[in-house]
Amino acid sequence: MGKKITICTFIDAFGWEVYKRYGFLDDILPEARRLRTTFGFSSAADPSILTGRYPDEHTHWSCFYYAPENSPFKLMKLLSILPRQIFDRGRVRHWLSKILAKFYGYTGYFQIYSVPFEVLPYFDYLEKRDYFVPGGILATDTIFDRLYSEEIPYHCSNWRLPEKRNLEIAKDTINEGKIEFMYLYLPKLDAVMHEFGNNAPQVEEKIRWLEEQVREVKKLAEEKYDEVAFFAISDHGMANVTESVDLISQIDSLGLEFGKDYVAMYDSTMARFWFMNDSARSRITEKLNQCSKGYIVSDEELKQMRVFFEDRKFGEVIFLMNAGTLIVPSFMGLKSIPGMHGYHPDDKDSYCFIKSDRHIPEDVNSITDIRRALEREISNV
Ligand SMILES: [Zn+2]
Structure with missing residues (x-):
């Protein structure tokens, strides 16, 4: 039996409408299916993809939840007496988020955004753990838990690293030829569309760049492996504000x-x-x-x-x-800002997609179906 790899390229916020406008690798990934996202933000959608389940099962929904008794941010009240013009700046809050994450030992994505310091003590933060590693999700399991328990060698990008670095690492890993599954995480299109909206020239430019990069990854995999199953997926779309x-x-x-x-x-x-x-x-x-x-x-x-x-x-x-x-x-x-997601899942700009060089089964219509589509291709699972 030949050596097989299944590669899933995740492109944040690449909506179905944007895909219809600009296309994406239609020559090498001819199958495309519109997918319904889950209601909420990435904090709900990404766990839904990885677990193949809905938020009421995996229990991840919004980042901040009401927990006045157990809030880890009780001392943040003290910061509210500090001058607003300094401590409300984005960069200062980003920096403060990093310090807090370190202090609390959070390994997940943590941001206090613009939540006022006097409001924080009423809340707790959901994503304390990195759910891209085994054991990271609060309830149920993820595709990574399954790969880990079945000892199937895989690679998942480190979301803390820049996109370009993750592409380099992906290629190096493919070259080694040891893994059977790869989850390549490409989050930057989301930032471009938040900044410019969903139909700005910068969006097309970014999509064409992504096409080049992903094409290279696929080509390399086909050189190194006997069989390649290739997927491109997204978690939600983006609406113009x-x-x-x-x-x-x-x-x-x-x-x-x-x-x-x-x-x-x-x-x-x-x-x-x-x-x-x-x-x-x-x-x-x-x-x-x-x-x-x-x-x-x-x-x-x-x-x-x-x-x-x-x-x-x-x-x-x-x-x-x-x-x-x-x-x-x-x-x-x-x-x-010009672009935002987190609206009703039935809004046309909320839908996302799955693309592949494989046949996508008829029952794959929601981001919660992605896991099943991927696992079908992974040998021995
Ligand atoms: Zn976003």
């Missing part, structure tokens, strides 16, 4: 006290609320229902989207913005 809403001011105008009446997490495309009394609940709910730029997602719909959690740690009320509308400022960013 056309409007912003200052939701924080609208909620603040009710005169309720944060931490005493309610607690809120303002993600960029959704706002999540917890209530300490019924009056706060009804007044905030009423205010949200008056806002035409989004809607409160019902428990029934959360259940349908497989992101309902009985303990409500991700929110008692979840207000989702209409596609293209951004909460500005939010706890994720103080300014508007």
Whole structure:
């Protein structure tokens, strides 16, 4: 039997609509299928790909969840007395996130973004562990856990390294000819589209560059191995931002006290609320229902989207913005940006894809089906 490798190239935020506009390696990866993403951000989508399951099973949804008793950030309150103009700067917060991650021993991706210091003590952070290594996911397992337990040699890019470096390492690893599976992580298209929107010249330029790089990887693998099964996948799409809403001011105008009446997490495309009394609940709910730029997602719909959690740690009320509308400022960013994801999974710009040189089975339609499609190609699994 010949030597076989299965390679999965992950391209962050490469949506189906963007793929239809620009194409991607259509000569060597002729099969393409539109995939539905999961509701939420990458913190929900990436674990869904790796586990082949939905957030209500693997339990990863939003980064920050309500945990006033067990918050590791209680001391962050002290930082809130420091001058805002220094400590709200992106670079300072990035640097502070690194120090905190080190201090707490987090190995996952950790960012405090623009969450105010006085708000942090109400929350805990979900991705404490790196889920790209075995044992990293909170519940259930990932494709890496399975490869590890079945002793199938594989390589997964280190997401902390630059894209170019990961491409070099991927090629070196293929040259050694020892692995049977590779997960090549290419996250930079996401940053380009956040910065320029989904149809800027920079996007096409980046896609053409990615094509060249991925083509080289595939060619090298075909030289080194007798058989290559090649996949390109993405986790979600990207919508152009056309409007912003200052939701924080609208909620603040009710005169309720944060931490005493309610607690809120303002993600960029959704706002999540917890209530300490019924009056706060009804007044905030009423205010949200008056806002035409989004809607409160019902428990029934959360259940349908497989992101309902009985303990409500991700929110008692979840207000989702209409596609293209951004909460500005939010706890994720103080300014508007041209591109964002995290809207409703049924919005056309939310869909992503799987591409391959293999036949993609009919039952592969969601990012939770990717794992199954990959495992089918990995020998001995
Ligand atoms: Zn992104």
